[in-house]
Amino acid sequence: MAVVSADQQTGAPLVEVEGVTLRFKGVTAINQVSFTVGQRELFAVIGPNGAGKTSIFNVLSGVYRPQEGSVRFLGEDVLGQRPHAIAARGMARTFQNIELFENLTVIDNLMLGRAHRVRYGVLSAALWFGRARNSELTDRAAVEDIVDFLELASYRGMPVGLLPYGIQKRVELGRALAMEPKLLLLDEPVAGMNLEETEDMARFILDIRDELEISMIMIEHDMGLVMDLADRIMVVDFGVPITTGVPADVQRNPDVIRAYLGQDHDTGGRRSAGGSPPTTGTSPTTGTSPTTGTEPVGTGATAARTTGETT
Numbered sequence: 001m002a003v004v005s006a007d008q009q010t011g012a013p014l015v016e017v018e019g020v021t022l023r024f025k026g027v028t029a030i031n032q033v034s035f036t037v038g039q040r041e042l043f044a045v046i047g048p049n050g051a052g053k054t055s056i057f058n059v060l061s062g063v064y065r066p067q068e069g070s071v072r073f074l075g076e077d078v079l080g081q082r083p084h085a086i087a088a089r090g091m092a093r094t095f096q097n098i099e100l101f102e103n104l105t106v107i108d109n110l111m112l113g114r115a116h117r118v119r120y121g122v123l124s125a126a127l128w129f130g131r132a133r134n135s136e137l138t139d140r141a142a143v144e145d146i147v148d149f150l151e152l153a154s155y156r157g158m159p160v161g162l163l164p165y166g167i168q169k170r171v172e173l174g175r176a177l178a179m180e181p182k183l184l185l186l187d188e189p190v191a192g193m194n195l196e197e198t199e200d201m202a203r204f205i206l207d208i209r210d211e212l213e214i215s216m217i218m219i220e221h222d223m224g225l226v227m228d229l230a231d232r233i234m235v236v237d238f239g240v241p242i243t244t245g246v247p248a249d250v251q252r253n254p255d256v257i258r259a260y261l262g263q264d265h266d267t268g269g270r271r272s273a274g275g276s277p278p279t280t281g282t283s284p285t286t287g288t289s290p291t292t293g294t295e296p297v298g299t300g301a302t303a304a305r306t307t308g309e310t311t
């Protein structure tokens with residue numbers, strides 16, 4: 001695995017989060033969170049249920065505006081920018097719960113990922129000439145590349161709603177790639193998947209980093225997958241980062257083990273278990289193993305996008 005930490009980067013980090021605090025009424029979802037993500041880095045965020053992981057994504061992507069701190073993306077302060085503006089700058093996202101148009105085909109869902117890239121005027125589009133036509137051709141070619149990359153050719157003309165769950169998750173990943181992101185936010189990419197689907201997804205995630213050279217931040221409860229894939233891991237508990245480091249260090253950290261094991265003893269079961277303590281993966285192929293807590297839990301992302309409120 002290519003371990004590329006932000007500290008080892010020659011250029012500036014892609015993402016710089018500094019002292020971010022996000023409060024809702026009576027709840028501090030994120031408390032003084034700081035981290036950086038470098039070029040071509042796979043950065044994982046783990047922690048028990050309700051630890052604040054999805055809230056971090058919602059701050060990064062502009063859904064929530066934190067009360068304190070700063071977020072820089074590609075060297076620019078993006079706090080206060082609208083989600084579509086941040087997306088257009090190169091940040092794409094997949095969700096815990098699949099967010100696709102079930103009645104549309106795979107190709108059409110992928111084409112929607114290109115929508116934000118419109119570069120022509122209404123008149124050009126209406127008359128189908130010049131930049132509008134060239135843009136359509138470019139978009140079709142880019143989508144076909146993604147179909148090949150994610151091995152979706154045999155599903156390309158099928159309505160997404162008819163496809164197996166693991167393939168739908170792959171299409172959602174494809175739609176995010178269609179935006180030509182510089183940073184991908186993956187929210188539980190293997191949640192609910194069987195072993196084969198998990199191994200396929202693990203392979204694609206590695207290819208995205210190594211071949212497409214796209215940086216990723218991944219929230220995931222499957223500890224085998226996280227330990228095998230991530231370059232660095234940040235562990236959060238109660239919205240507070242406990243530690244950030246390479247997998248081998250994180251899984252030995254006593255505070256991390258306590259955060260996972262202690263949740264039922266120390267808190268009277270305030271949270272459901274979001275995963276077992278971090279251990280290495282064991283599968284012979286990708287090294288991923290379907291561990292506990294892979295079922296979709298909570299609807300933080302969806303709720304966040306619908307309410308869109310902070311206090």
Ligand SMILES: Nc1ncnc2c1ncn2[C@@H]1O[C@H](COP(=O)(O)OP(=O)(O)OP(=O)(O)O)[C@@H](O)[C@H]1O
Pocket residue numbers: 024025027028029047048049050051052053054055056274297298300301303304307309
């Ligand atoms: N829109 C909201 N309004 C009020 N509280 C919220 C909102 N979104 C999140 N929270 C609270 O913030 C805290 C962190 O939630 P968040 O969804 O970020 O955790 P998480 O680590 O992603 O959890 P999970 O692993 O279950 O998805 C929780 O206490 C949650 O109840």
